[in-house]
Amino acid sequence: MGTRWISTWRARWMRVKRGGELGFSGLLLVVGILLSLALLPELPGLVRGTLAGDGEAARTLFVCAAGIAVCMLQWRWRAAIYPQLRRDTSQEETP
Template identity: 65%
Template sequence: MEGKKGIWRARWARIQRGWDLVFSGLLLVMGVTLFVALLPGLPDMIWNALTGDGEAVRTLFVGGAGVAVCVLQWRWRNAVYPHLRRDARGKRS
């Protein structure tokens, strides 16, 4: 009976690691998409922010923060998603 529990635990751990990888990958894609969407309007937003437009400043801040969160969660995904941390340790050995 214990052997079957171990098999299911291993499968469940693999499913959780896979889900964490998919989710972190989707967030990375969202960050890249946000960056690409903001890129064409960036010169105008910067100019408007420098001339005192509060909405442009807010858009730059929120867009930059969104891209940073998406990229940083990918960069440190082993710390953010604990199931991936175990997977990374196993590959080093």
């Protein structure tokens, strides 16, 4: 009786944890998309400023590009970053 109760709660906890990790990775993806949309109108001015030698424009452009890259890469490699998102059916138990 106790073992079945523990395995049921363990399965529920794993589902909740998996959903949380998927939700968090999706939230970071949305942040990356919003950052891309916010950078888009400013991009010509930042590139022009960077080519003219403005250090602040170059720093802003680099930080925005790095932030977008991190958000997109964590979505692309979410199964490696968030362990619960790995799909290994050989170890899953059917209740």
